[in-house]
Amino acid sequence: MKQITKRMKADSFRMAALSEDTRNKILLAVKEALLENREAIFAANRQDMENAKANNIPSPVMKRLLFDEHKLKTVADGIDQLIGLEDPINRVVLEREMDAGLLLKRVTCPIGVIGIIFESRPDALIQISSLCIKSGNCAVLKGGSETVNTNRILFETIYKAAVENGAPENCMYQAQAHSEIDELLDCYGSVDLIIPRGSNAFVQYIMNHTRIPVMGHADGICHTYIHKEADLDMACRILVDAKTQYTAACNATETLLIDRAVAKEALKVFLPVMKENHVVLRGTMEVSDLLKQIGAEGMDEDSLIREEDDFATEYLDLILSVKLVDGVEEAIRHINTYGSHHTDAIITNDKESAELFLQQVDSAGCYVNCSTRFSDGFRYGFGAEVGISTSKLHARGPVGLEGLTTYKYKLYGSGQTVEEYANGSKQFHFKDL
């Protein structure tokens, strides 16, 4: 892997130098090659599906492994969109005359070599590699083993189209063995960034086992907070979506905070709907007592939350933590302490409380009156995403093309020395052009 990424690093400057036209031409060729190879791709996917069935993979996961005509159309449309997007690199974002004949430009450029480890979803391989091509980055791709056959033919198709249309030989590499993940983590110096997608434990493992910068998120402990001025019916609809629309997603709500003043009333509205959607509540003794007051069962031993720290639990299941708070400031404090800085929502009709929440909640996504499930590159209109970042450095939230770029400062001089400016014989005049 070290040799592979070293060669990739050496080629990354050629990849970065490809013109916008060439990169878009490659994307078009990738799309056409995928459409042309459809039968072979579907056949490989059928084999993966059969293997998955033989291995008793649960049916919701099976759905993610499937790559059919519908998925192919979606990714082909995605590539078309990507071609239409503005070039993310070679953009001059600052142009400043420091003095006569001394011009400073800040220009966006690709990050270089990116290692991306992602879950078993064949469309993810296509989206990620297209984003890397558009942004001029080289990439090591490692997809989930459940779709090894589909991934192999997709990768070969994309790689061939890329190289035939001008990409350098080492623009992309597909890692297939699980052991290659650890090898990749060891490639400090030739790999500039690792983007892991997957379970909390997996992402934590990656973060703790490499010196290469890692972009992503380990857990998604998202909150929906019901303010005392909330429309409870709207709150209920949003809560059902945030909890159940896709339970296993990182942006699903794990904790419900309710203002004490409206807690009883709110639980009366929410409880039957939660039951109907098979959502199990966990909560404090206070919540349990309140449930009894409205004629429901209280919390059993397993559902009682006794320790504040237990609120830092990501269920990824039809389970919801519930806690009562005394207003927006306590809600903010709870979220900033026990949340994962991913996405959190307030439900309220009070604009001032909403603004306070948006201002002070320290998360990549801070929402008013909508579902936490909206945090997603496609839904934000980024075309696609390579992941969601909870880091506060570089990209935060859904990461699209822009998050795959950095910048450099180009300085055009005509013989200037620093000494001339230090001894006062010349002065900077800073003029932005």
Added chain:
Amino acid sequence: MKQITKRMKADSFRMAALSEDTRNKILLAVKEALLENREAIFAANRQDMENAKANNIPSPVMKRLLFDEHKLKTVADGIDQLIGLEDPINRVVLEREMDAGLLLKRVTCPIGVIGIIFESRPDALIQISSLCIKSGNCAVLKGGSETVNTNRILFETIYKAAVENGAPENCMYQAQAHSEIDELLDCYGSVDLIIPRGSNAFVQYIMNHTRIPVMGHADGICHTYIHKEADLDMACRILVDAKTQYTAACNATETLLIDRAVAKEALKVFLPVMKENHVVLRGTMEVSDLLKQIGAEGMDEDSLIREEDDFATEYLDLILSVKLVDGVEEAIRHINTYGSHHTDAIITNDKESAELFLQQVDSAGCYVNCSTRFSDGFRYGFGAEVGISTSKLHARGPVGLEGLTTYKYKLYGSGQTVEEYANGSKQFHFKDL
């Protein structure tokens, strides 16, 4: 330290919420308090200078420790400039209607709690704390021990002015014991970013001993490359500046690359000037032979560079590595392999070679026909800098106000659920406002 940074974290949301007016008012108060306390500050500095003298601190370092009327005026002017700069936070950098009643805003905000460990220069403490106030960040500051008395009174003056004018109690903390550095590195969760400034070994130590993101640079192996179309007299002037104007700086040139075609002629021009400036050359056998050909002495054993890896040496002294290359592509390869991605310059009159160099050299600063010493926040017109980053994530190059901010996505809804968009009953229409 953990308790201190936890309290600071809790206060960071209040620091972030200060209005632009309040932050500028604090800066003004800081400036006035510094001017008012001048005599006490100078007295403290005299004590540091005396201690330094007693400890036989070399005179170039002594110059850095000095804080006098001239330095006070410079930092006061710097604060005035900072007050005049546009607010780096609460800027709406994206405003997108995703659908009717569903508005996405990307808004810049402070990073939160920043730990900054810096060298013995009292003016650095003032610059760094002013940048943090302007950008709404809380900061733990640890300055060099040689100016402990000056730092203490400067910090107290700044802190008092900040808190009296609206900053929260835990907006700033001055670490004074060396042991507090390790304690600070252990504050993952409450400290968002560490910015270390200092020696290569020190910065490496920091990078290897914390889970907190680190922004900065360990070494500065900068190159000046003399292309065959260079004006050799201009090249010579630039080289003297890049090597000798401030030898200990990270952006001083450590390696001279010369096109083989003009090497003899170039060395004839450079050698006497380098001698005059007491610069010792180190180089390959080929360079040694060439020196003999022009009637100079060749390299002695100590000055001969036999291993390519030795070119990755940062001298921070009047020593210059010299290597011959066959054109711009080999120069780029050398720089990308042995450099530190900090700042590198090409000297040429050929525009095409210059553009290739700027495009493919993988450094924060890529220069044409000027000194590598220009890479600096003040010289770029950023007002001041907290450091220079060689990372490709987040800020790259000199880091000013912008590098101290991140952003969050605020989403304003009116009851929207993801399911409505998933099942097709609603569609996004993405309209940038």
